[in-house]
Amino acid sequence: MVTRFAPSPTGRLHVGHGWSALLAMTMARRNGGLFRLRIEDIDGTRSRPEHVDGIIRDLQWLGVEWDEDIIFQSARLDHYEAALQRLRSMGLLYPCFCTRADIAASASAPHGPEGPIYPGTCRAISKSEGARRMAAGQAHAWRINMVSAVDRSGPLTWDALPFPPDPGAQARRVNAEPLAAGDVVLARKDAPASYHLSCTLDDADMGVSHVLRGEDLRAATDVHRLIQALLGLPSPVYCHHPLLVGADRKRLAKRDGSIALADLRAQGMDPRQLAQDLHAARFPVGISLASA
Ligand code: GLU
Numbered sequence: 001m002v003t004r005f006a007p008s009p010t011g012r013l014h015v016g017h018g019w020s021a022l023l024a025m026t027m028a029r030r031n032g033g034l035f036r037l038r039i040e041d042i043d044g045t046r047s048r049p050e051h052v053d054g055i056i057r058d059l060q061w062l063g064v065e066w067d068e069d070i071i072f073q074s075a076r077l078d079h080y081e082a083a084l085q086r087l088r089s090m091g092l093l094y095p096c097f098c099t100r101a102d103i104a105a106s107a108s109a110p111h112g113p114e115g116p117i118y119p120g121t122c123r124a125i126s127k128s129e130g131a132r133r134m135a136a137g138q139a140h141a142w143r144i145n146m147v148s149a150v151d152r153s154g155p156l157t158w159d160a161l162p163f164p165p166d167p168g169a170q171a172r173r174v175n176a177e178p179l180a181a182g183d184v185v186l187a188r189k190d191a192p193a194s195y196h197l198s199c200t201l202d203d204a205d206m207g208v209s210h211v212l213r214g215e216d217l218r219a220a221t222d223v224h225r226l227i228q229a230l231l232g233l234p235s236p237v238y239c240h241h242p243l244l245v246g247a248d249r250k251r252l253a254k255r256d257g258s259i260a261l262a263d264l265r266a267q268g269m270d271p272r273q274l275a276q277d278l279h280a281a282r283f284p285v286g287i288s289l290a291s292a
Helices: 015-030 049-062 077-089 100-105 127-135 146-153 195-205 215-231 261-266 271-279
Strands: 002-005 034-039 093-096 141-144 157-160 172-175 185-187 210-214 237-241
Touching: 002 015, 002 210, 015 034, 015 049, 015 210, 015 237, 015 261, 015 271, 034 049, 049 261, 049 271, 077 093, 077 141, 077 185, 077 195, 077 215, 093 127, 093 185, 146 215, 157 215, 185 195, 195 215, 210 215, 215 237
Parallel strands: 002 034, 157 237, 210 237
Antiparallel strands: 093 141, 141 185, 157 172
């Protein structure tokens, strides 16, 4: 068994991150497996080195110990580029020149599980026109043509473990519905990969057998399953944990400084007690499970 924790260094970790990391570590430890850490730092505009340092400090403080070297996505851009090349050669990608504003302004933009679904504007651009615009240096992302990709992969399923994670429990087979996500971005304008592509490739390369992550990424799992099928990668078992909410019932977010692990540390909280409490799903005052 190999599990992992894969934070993005775009802010400070909160209690929910600590809980997620402990869950994944414990799952590996109980099964004699490995627990690995990956820093998802390809977002050039939002990733910050000081957050990488903060994440490592916070995890160490909480008693989270990972096996093997930390994987940094910023050091793996070549792998992502190679996978993109393969998908491009299958005719499944197209360049997208839209800005966020273009997409928001599109009256017909329907909403999917992860926000607005891309209306497909650039799918209609001819190959030669796309090539001309790229040669002229127009900034572009690469999107997957989801209908073509799903045609190629055929129906897919992934294995879901119920929460709390008990690897002895029977995994449930879930139908993947990547079409609902629309033509997602696989390479960003500023990086040769998006979250979907880098995460899927890295989980495979790191030998991750069990992905434990928040409920908010359930729809992403459908997309990851599709990418696995297209690239011939193994598919891990997935377990999605509920999210934590604050006293206002809103999801914890990195911007809520009050429940940052660094703040709890600064307040003198005992990290062993906190880790024990989190193991038992007892959260600091005002924080609870979203479903509770
Ligand atoms: N980097 C993602 C995040 O911080 C998590 C990725 C994952 O667990 O798949 O939300």
